[in-house]
Amino acid sequence: xxxxxxxxxxxxxxxxxxxxxxxxxxxxxxxxxxxxxxxxxxxxxxxxxxxxxxxxxxxxxxxxxxxxxxxxxxxxxxxxxxxxxxxxxxxxxxxxxxxxxxxxxxxxxxxxxxxxxxxxxxxxxxxxxxxxxxxxxxxxxxxxxxxxxxxxxxxxxxxxxxxxxxxxxxxxxxxxxxxxxxxxxxxxxxxxxxxxxxxxxxxxxxxxxxxxxxxxxxxxxxxxxxxxxxxxxxxxxxxxxxxxxxxxxxxxxxxxxxxxxxxxxxxxxxxxxxxxxxxxxxxxxxxxxxxxxxxxxxxxxxxxxxxxxxxxxxxxxxxxxxxxxxxxxxxxxxxxxxxxxxxxxxxxxxxxxxxxxxxxxxxxxxxxxxxxxxxxxxxxxxxxxxxxxxxxxxxxxxxxxxxxx
Amino acid sequence: xxxxxxxxxxxxxxxxxxxxxxxxxxxxxxxxxxxxxxxxxxxxxxxxxxxxxxxxxxxxxxxxxxxxxxxxxxxxxxxxxxxxxxxxxxxxxxxxxxxxxxxxxxxxxxxxxxxxxxxxxxxxxxxxxxxxxxxxxxxxxxxxxxxxxxxxxxxxxxxxxxxxxxxxxxxxxxxxxxxxxxxxxxxxxxxxxxxxxxxxxxxxxxxxxxxxxxxxxxxxxxxxxxxxxxxxxxxxxxxxxxxxxxxxxxxxxxxxxxxxxxxxxxxxxxxxxxxxxxxxxxxxxxxxxxxxxxxxxxxxxxxxxxxxxxxxxxxxxxxxxxxxxxxxxxxxxxxxxxxxxxxxxxxxxxxxxxxxxxxxxxxxxxxxxxxxxxxxxxxxxxxxxxxxxxxxxxxxxxxxxxxxx
Numbered sequence: 001x002x003x004x005x006x007x008x009x010x011x012x013x014x015x016x017x018x019x020x021x022x023x024x025x026x027x028x029x030x031x032x033x034x035x036x037x038x039x040x041x042x043x044x045x046x047x048x049x050x051x052x053x054x055x056x057x058x059x060x061x062x063x064x065x066x067x068x069x070x071x072x073x074x075x076x077x078x079x080x081x082x083x084x085x086x087x088x089x090x091x092x093x094x095x096x097x098x099x100x101x102x103x104x105x106x107x108x109x110x111x112x113x114x115x116x117x118x119x120x121x122x123x124x125x126x127x128x129x130x131x132x133x134x135x136x137x138x139x140x141x142x143x144x145x146x147x148x149x150x151x152x153x154x155x156x157x158x159x160x161x162x163x164x165x166x167x168x169x170x171x172x173x174x175x176x177x178x179x180x181x182x183x184x185x186x187x188x189x190x191x192x193x194x195x196x197x198x199x200x201x202x203x204x205x206x207x208x209x210x211x212x213x214x215x216x217x218x219x220x221x222x223x224x225x226x227x228x229x230x231x232x233x234x235x236x237x238x239x240x241x242x243x244x245x246x247x248x249x250x251x252x253x254x255x256x257x258x259x260x261x262x263x264x265x266x267x268x269x270x271x272x273x274x275x276x277x278x279x280x281x282x283x284x285x286x287x288x289x290x291x292x293x294x295x296x297x298x299x300x301x302x303x304x305x306x307x308x309x310x311x312x313x314x315x316x317x318x319x320x321x322x323x324x325x326x327x328x329x330x331x332x333x334x335x336x337x338x339x340x341x342x343x344x345x346x347x348x349x350x351x352x353x354x355x356x357x358x359x360x361x362x363x364x365x366x367x368x369x370x371x372x373x374x375x376x377x378x379x380x381x382x383x384x385x386x387x388x389x390x391x392x393x394x395x396x397x398x399x400x401x402x403x404x405x
Numbered sequence: 406x407x408x409x410x411x412x413x414x415x416x417x418x419x420x421x422x423x424x425x426x427x428x429x430x431x432x433x434x435x436x437x438x439x440x441x442x443x444x445x446x447x448x449x450x451x452x453x454x455x456x457x458x459x460x461x462x463x464x465x466x467x468x469x470x471x472x473x474x475x476x477x478x479x480x481x482x483x484x485x486x487x488x489x490x491x492x493x494x495x496x497x498x499x500x501x502x503x504x505x506x507x508x509x510x511x512x513x514x515x516x517x518x519x520x521x522x523x524x525x526x527x528x529x530x531x532x533x534x535x536x537x538x539x540x541x542x543x544x545x546x547x548x549x550x551x552x553x554x555x556x557x558x559x560x561x562x563x564x565x566x567x568x569x570x571x572x573x574x575x576x577x578x579x580x581x582x583x584x585x586x587x588x589x590x591x592x593x594x595x596x597x598x599x600x601x602x603x604x605x606x607x608x609x610x611x612x613x614x615x616x617x618x619x620x621x622x623x624x625x626x627x628x629x630x631x632x633x634x635x636x637x638x639x640x641x642x643x644x645x646x647x648x649x650x651x652x653x654x655x656x657x658x659x660x661x662x663x664x665x666x667x668x669x670x671x672x673x674x675x676x677x678x679x680x681x682x683x684x685x686x687x688x689x690x691x692x693x694x695x696x697x698x699x700x701x702x703x704x705x706x707x708x709x710x711x712x713x714x715x716x717x718x719x720x721x722x723x724x725x726x727x728x729x730x731x732x733x734x735x736x737x738x739x740x741x742x743x744x745x746x747x748x749x750x751x752x753x754x755x756x757x758x759x760x761x762x763x764x765x766x767x768x769x770x771x772x773x774x775x776x777x778x779x780x781x782x783x784x785x786x787x788x789x790x791x792x793x794x795x796x797x798x799x800x801x802x803x804x805x806x807x808x809x810x
Contacts, residue, residue, distance in 0.1 A: 059761070246534060
């Protein structure tokens, strides 16, 4: 495996991009789908924002350093990565907060309909934000397994809310087919791109998506708790009313009027004062992913995960794959089921192979294609095989569950 | 004035704290109430978070660097600055987003009542967030001038939402009297401490406040767009339900359950993944303000603003003061009305004296007591007098209004 990995790395057209990330020594990082690596350009950019823009120019930087435009500027750079127009995407708040804004806006655009349809086992915050509106008396949550979603679309459904790549299994939804089914039923669609944006092709325009959100700290490498992004299709922008109507989403924030009047376009998605440190770091990550390009990232992602599976097959380790076997049907990850997934994950982390565990029994390996090597795949599998064959995961220190893994 | 200022600075027990901030050369910064100065310790702390915690330890830092506890840890440090218990305050999201959570929660705690009472001219985002809930059909906004608020409290009022120190004039509300009046009418009170927390004494416990929010980037020096904070009195925590029920506010976020179950205590105010860079910078600012102490900061704040007024009187400049003349009745600022306030503000900025303009005719000078000197007061007034006496503010380049001043 090692020899083959060396050849694959030597031939990898993206191989040199690894140098642009601060990948720590002695670590094989298979968790870029949870927190992306630090781009080497980020510390210097943050230093500039903090020491120069904040420290020296102070309040003037809202204009002179264009802080005030950062949500739009970063959004416009994310847009082509997800098949949107620059004025359809804005970077702000968290995924959760943006979900609330857009679920609420969708309900207002479909008067008489109150159901928000999703699948059980969707990423928890997506389901919880529907519950928030349910608690307000404004929505009803309906869950249907993914193969029964089309049948659950009826006249009561205002919105179909789905995550493109499932966080546990990586299984992809067919965005075109499901968006069409929802539209045929008179519903809108809100896509959560957290586990796909920045690693796989997403084409919001081609599937005629209405609304979307995505995460800044996974494949976009924006740093821990980075701002998220929100997409509103141009055709919906004029009618969109979202209830987190803060001053930065006002048509004239500095007129200090008592009455709210929404800004034109996607700007009305803004609420409070934009988090400048977070946005500046996110911009560096987005620039780097845009420079590499989604198509080559996707090709390498598929190649990496298939090579991982080959290595695993040759190693003789048997693990139940819960991700789709067809790389075209999964995100940039492979997940396996094992009753001792937690302990195995901990034993691997002790060896410097960082994957993650998802309750109750999922061992998840993410393949961020921008900075991983084929050699990392071979080495990760070698360690996994040793952990399984020696049974070292059964040692006591690997048996307890921590809060965040 | 200059001589007197020198004596006052020499005798100032807080004078040495100026060295702990990166106050730029050649600038007299009277806008710390809009964006606080950079603490000198902040760049190194951010460097550590970015290069070490993110760059090297990656996902493990959620546990090993206690990222997961940052909202609570920073909140607990803010708590004593506003008269709260450590477990009653949490740092998260923006002021606007926290207003939405708490207005909504208050309405749910007062079933049958739908009115949220505030004053016209309150900071816009406070009024706009009420409108957001109004647009959802869940609230009615009622505005009454400050001297008529008590009379406007009737059986329909669920919540009284006021800003302690007015952003334009600095005028303070009597928190004890108004909270009592609201409670007598069966309403809850939500105090916005954005323009007072960190500069003046605030005693949420003494006034039996129910709910509060405050800003991280003004007197707390957390940086541009820093996370905000939210306060929920212990007695309300168990019943509080806020609709932005994201995964970080769940009792067990890493159980990945389909159903929301709020975390105990103030933790249920959390929504999405915490913004680590912003929280880390905020913590440095909060630590520094806590080290100096609110009582000495307040004493110096009053001394600075009174000295500014003395200098102004001696300079012969006549400007209409719109802030209360009694320092006990105002925040850490002085505001003046002038039909050409914008142009005067621009002319001062060109001279390195940074105050700010608030539409339509307010010239606002903020006195962040942690890093300003009495010499700055004398020098600011000398410049103001020259600008007024020479009429240089009438030059064309100072006449146009920019977006952010």
